[in-house]
Amino acid sequence: MxxxxxxxxxxxxxxxxxxxxxxxxxxxxxxxxxxxxxxxxxxxxxxxxxxxxxxxxxxxxxxxxxxxxxxEKKIKARGKTWLPLSPEHEIRHLTRTEFDRFFAEVRAPHARLYVLLGLFTVSRPTAILQLTWDRVDFMRRLINFTPPGHVRTAKRRTVVTIGETLLEALQEAYKARTSIYVIEHGGKPVLSIKKAFQAASERSGVHATPYTLRHTGAVWAAEGGVSMAELAQMMGHDDDRTTQKHYARFSPEHLRSVVNAIEGTSPRFRMKA
Structure with a gap:
């Protein structure tokens, strides 16, 4: 290994x-x-x-x-591994009440900023931890998560819009910055945010991981009626097939047209009083 x-x-x-x-x-x-x-x-x-x-x-x-x-001829033979069944559409996300409880117990300033970035940009943990201030455009209110020279992979980096809540948090952090990195601690980049999440999870009783924020933001967007095509762009999916697989069912209009077509307008199936 x-x-x-x-x-x-x-x-x-x-x-x-x-x-x-x-x-x-x-x-x-x-x-x-x-x-x-x-x-x-x-x-x-x-x-x-x-x-x-x-x-x-x-x-x-x-x-x-x-x-x-x-x-590579490092070993002569190998045994056979067993794998748990692949869970279908397993999306761990927080309700708004759960998020509030969790966020209230996130104490370090850099961890609180990370949580807001994770929720409001639905970006992947690595992209957030590698973000530098030169890619935060306050004038146009945009964040470019693609660093110079980045080799594009299936996990595409995106450019996202900065909302009001996140803008205020970023402005405060920018004034107090001591590093080129947006998520920093003691003037150094933060390599892992997991311990802060574990501590906040224990204090709040709400289990959350860095990836939970990405799923949470995406689910809230779907619940708000955002199209899968738009959400796919925000999340860095090459097309909306992956997005639909995981998040379409959270949309209030999911399969609504199918149900309406099946029901039609006929009253013949209505229950009698």
Missing amino acids: TAYLASIEGKPSHSRRQDAWKAMKAFWENVDPVVVDELMSKSYRATRAVSDSTARYELMQLSTALNWGVD
């Missing part, structure tokens, strides 16, 4: 895969690849207090590393 991670060091997924391995390492680091099987995979799943999607991601990474090891 260490060699596999080193082989993908330049790829965008490297950081996330490193974090996954930190969580996996205690269970897997001394296991002979040949003895990996369904029972062992299920035993690992039982040790992880995470969603099925997270456990599936970790076990898929294990399988990928084992395949790489065989291809």
Whole structure:
């Protein structure tokens, strides 16, 4: 696994895969690849207090590393991994009441600014942590999340509009800045915001992760009637198929025309008084 991670060091997924391995390492680091099987995979799943999607991601990474090891002749053979079923449309988001409770317990200024950026721009955690002030245009009220020289991947970076609440928070942070980075602490860029989220989750009783904010903003937008095409642009999806898959059902008009067409205007199905 260490060699596999080193082989993908330049790829965008490297950081996330490193974090996954930190969580996996205690269970897997001394296991002979040949003895990996369904029972062992299920035993690992039982040790992880995470969603099925997270456990599936970790076990898929294990399988990928084992395949790489065989291809590169690092190991002679590998066992067969088991994966949890892929959860359909699993979208963890907060209600407005839950968000208020959570946000009230976010204490560090840089963490509070991160939360507002995450909610109001629906941007991915890495894009927010890498954001620099030169890409925040206060005059036109735009944020460009694409850094210079960024290699475009499937997770596209976008340009988003700054709303009133976020504008005020950014202006205050800009006055107090000590770094080129928007999310900073002690004059240095913040590499991970997870601890702040864990602490606020414990204090508020509302579980949230950095990615929860992206889903929350998208769900609120869908509930407000925003079209899937517009939401796809905001979220950096290449088209709205992914957006519709996850968020269309939250729209008040979702499948409304289908229901209306089925019902028609005939009173013949109406219940009698």
